[in-house]
Amino acid sequence: MILGTGSNVGKSLIVAGLCRLFADRGLRVRPFKPQNMSNNAAATAEGEIGRAQALQARAARVAPHPDMNPVLLKPEGEQGSQIILQGRVAGRLASRDFARRGDFLPQVLQSYERLCADADLVIVEGAGSAAETNLRARDIANLGFARAADVPAILIGDIDRGGVIASLVGSHAVLDPADRAMIRGFAVNRFRGAVELFRPGVETIATATGWPCLGVVPWFAAAHRLPAEDGLDLRSERKPGARIRIAVPILPGIANFDDLDPLKLEAEVDLVLVPPGQPLPIADVVILPGSKTTLRDLAALRAEGWDIDILAHRRRGGHVLGLCGGYQMLGRVVRDPSGIEGPAGEAPGLGLLDVETVLDAAKTVRETRFTHAASAAQGRAYEIHLGRTEGPDTRRAPFAVDGRAEGAASPDGRVAGTYLHGAFASDAMRAAWLGAIGGGTQGSDVRFDVLIEQTLDDLAAHLAGHLDVEALLEIARRHRDAAI
Template sequence: MTTKAIMIQGTGSNVGKSMIVAGLARALKRRGLSVAPFKPQNMSNNAAVTADGGEIGRAQALQARAAGLLPHTDMNPVLLKPETDTGAQVIVQGKRRGTRAAGSFMRDKAGLLEAALESFHRLAAQHDIVLIEGAGSPAETNLRKGDIANMGFAEAADVPVILIGDIHRGGVIAQIVGTHTVLDAADRARIKGFAVNRFRGDLSLFDGGRDDIARWTGWPSLGVVPWFWEAWKLPAEDMMDIASHKGGACKVVVPQLERMANFDDLDPLAAEPDVTVEIVPPGRALPGDADLVLIPGSKSTIGDLTYLRAQGWDIDILAHHRRGGHVLGLCGGYQMLGQSIDDPEGVDGRPGKVAGLGLLDVHTVMAGDKRVTLSEAVTRDGNLPVSGYEIHMGRTTGADCARAWLMLEGRPEGAMSADGRVRGSYLHGLFTSDAFRAGFLGGLGHESTVGYDAGVEETLDALAAHLEQYLDIDQLLHLAEPIPFPAD
């Protein structure tokens, strides 16, 4: 079998690479091809859990779904999960390797390119075509030495590249032509074409700009892709992509934590027409008319609890509860709701013990191995099925755990206050289960009216059709090249 590959790189972060790859994966699958997504290095705190107990970027999990595959650690062999402004947890082929300062990581990437190539070739051996996604921009010439995310990987794997620019942010001609200018000759030659993403208005107005880019770079245009208005219905990976979504009368308020993680918990709620999800940025009080305050997961629970208090959100949450409001904490948010968080070994940051918000009678100790697993649960009272995943450090115990509202693999999971208005759980993704989400919203006096998974599938099909119309996929397939596998 001859497997082909092509790499989608961007002129910068957040230009729509992940969405383009997801749409291409679904489009090629609909053409009858076996296609796999691949991203050699990703940086995201919104991780997905694979069946083999590993972590990958959530964008690659969505791309796998678009391709009709289960997520696998080979699809994103190097994942960086920021813990501070200058340091990140390093995940290699799904497993935690340790925490590294940014400077240390840039100086020493020993074994990471080899791991990325190993995963890439293992994945490629099983499919007709691999769609590779870059990270950031290849024009960051200060990062070219030792690069494994963009041209460094493209060179090592010997794959062609398509460059994507984002017209929505302005200056797309300079984005693409400037990238051409700063790349060295070998990297420049590896780029076989370009496309412009997120256009609004009359496409013909950019004909001259498209032709100018082609003339200045010598690269052919694969198309100008209009804004895909349904993109908000797909799970977001980047914190820059999450936004408030105005819906109906049920108001879910979410404090935007500095190290917010696994915020895909919000997507099924935002998809509900009767639900308004309001993400509150720093410097603003939490609104007083919320039905539910949802404290999301965090990559640094104690650090984000300090951040939450610095915004005055602790006062707002306690006031919301006194007024009869409901509070839900997921993973790190669950830990924050307890009486205390104790981190004797500093696995979450600096060693120490801090007081929690005190809304649940539980205590968390940050110790033991990191738990990373897909999980199936049921509600304790209504026996509603719940599918999700766990990805956390720490163990939580206490009196309110006796009122756990979920049963996971035969054991109680989570905690609930005596008045039933405060709940916590380590289970991410629980709102993707339609019956559970309907029951939860019913408890708040509101109705669920959509099927979330069906909506995601419909949106992926619509995205594929959108790209079929505006992107020259036939030319892209022609530009893809056979993968040179290493000799046995």
């Protein structure tokens, strides 16, 4: 089990790299995260899981499955989260009832045991900090799971954020002896500079904790190519000389933001992610991304004044694209008569598409194949959404999926919306769309799927060079043999 001293220390990336490394050694490897909290989700044939676990499954060269992430909590604001249990919606978890997640331990162990039955090696990812003693009593995400399933762990610290010695030694200090005994070593991630300068730091940690150091992993510069799990990773990579500028407002409930990753990698695209408090810049395209809470994010968009910016952008002849929740916001109205997202009610949309959306309890989760209407380009995508969107502009749907029209577009084609996630991963579709925006054929050297595979291979090689992977395997073997 890969534990961390905090959130965003690189656990997801390390698990993905280890999955690829050991899969390429011929082992049947499966990733597992007992509980995830993220609005970046992926659709599988059996339901939805965290996007990071879908990437880890890809790294392990196996199909993703809900057993790889049996508890997914999708935040819906300060009030709580939607519960996805073994791939399916199972109600809501109020913030004040967070400890109730311990109720899901039987399902977590059930999923883990099913994975183990079909694997040589299961690599488990923790969540947040392993030393959150205030949440330990009913923990299923970190050492609570490790103890219940009897899984040995290593602890990862992130030196890039500073304080890595204190965070590792402090974690050891606050853990109770039984939890502490589950940790068999530590590693330091995201190191920059000369590693030999940190050797005294390694010695300090090892002496204070009694844990061996299993590696100091340098910064992996290509990590930005892989889907991020956490909204904290959302940042612009400005390209002042790019031909096409795309502006994306960062809304509180932004979801499935890895839709933007292929565009971010295009040399001719300047993708500007706009945080709250800043106006939308002059751009060729505004993309309204997916949202876990459409009505709440629509209100936030108006509170920021971004609705005014978008309408002005449209009057200047700019293009607007809405993805999933962003698509719903582009219509005349969004209705929530049953209070699916909160109190029952409705709100006017931006009125840029002649459609209406009604939210209902039935959730669509499916993988799809699509055809892009304007170019006939094809690709794979997925849908994860609540609600139905109907209206005259759906007659100009930008996509066809399984023989049905999908999405909507304005009469001049400059405003469009779709429920599809992941369509930009299709190189042909992305090139055609950018060509239409840029007024001509848009060349691209980016082969997105090839680049993701190469990055996973490079990540595996990076870890092989800086982590003691033989020690990791030996920890797993010794533990297995002791259990037998």
